[in-house]
Amino acid sequence: MSNLLFSKQEMANFVVRWLRIEEPDIRLEPVLGMELVYNVFMKEDPNKSGMLNLRNIWTAYQRSKDINTIIDGLNGHLRGMRFCREWGSQGIDYQWDKVFPTLRPKNYARLQLAESKLLCDKMVPELDTVFCERREGLLLFIDRDAIPEQSADDLRNQAYANLHQQGWIFPVERFPGLHRAENGVLHIYYDVAQSFQLQFFIEEMRPAYLPKTFLVAFPSFDTAVVLTMDIPLLSVNQAQEVAMRSGMMKLVHMMNRREQRPLATHIYWIRGLRTVCLFRSHSRLKGVG
DSSP states (O other): OOOHHHHHHHHHHHHHHHHHHTTTTTEEETTOOOTTEEEETTTTTTEEEEEEHHHHHHHHHHHOOOTTHHHHHHHHHHHHHHHHHHHGGOOOOOOGGGGGEEEEEETTTHHHHHOOOEEEOOOOTTEEEEEEEEEETTEOOOOOOGOOOGGGGHHHHHHHHHHHHHHHOOSSEEEOOOOGTTTOOOEEOOOSSSOOOGGGGGGSSSSSTSSEEEEEESTTTTTEEEEOSSSSSOOHHHHHHHHHHHHHHHHHHHHHHOOSSSSOOEEEEETEEEEEHHHHHHHHOOTOO
């Protein structure tokens, strides 16, 4: 029996009702075939719609069983709606020096905006690299239609340059892998304030902090798990066996199940410029945001 105070639909009804009370000038309409997703129409421009995705709130509530996660999600959506309304028809003036690349589930970029598409990249197999600016406690994902077409590549390059300039984000914890003979070390990275996960895929950022070959995974939006070891990894089969023997795979799956904002259980083998996805989790869009 569930210990949750709200069912999925009751949670959605609660959030939508309060959004309508707090913002009476918006109209919310469910998107057919997409559970917990709504089209948002503003009174100022009823022909232009946005999208409201409540899946992330449901995932956080389902895993924490804390009603405060619903309240936090509701307040976040209210801030986002008010921010968009404040900018109105003039559009958002993105601050290029504050735009960073960040990871989201595969096909996230295609499904997030009702009428337009997010600026994205395919640097990491099986995941979307999207670009966002942090402003006033919000993540502003870059709408490709809101920037000149000729500026898209320049903005992507600027985002990666910003990541490089930000500097290396260090692990918050290290502990030995389960197979002592291989001298493996598991490194746990966590940072909610900065986008950092793409640092592992930019070769010029790594030499001072990581060996030429290592394994990495991203259980949630804000975490990374890295396995480094003394022995060289020379083949896909060897890398897969090490991921399992070291306990890395088990740890990644456990973190992914418990995190309120899960991303994926893919494990990547990085060797110089080469990136191989060793294990693929089922593609899903639960809890994205």
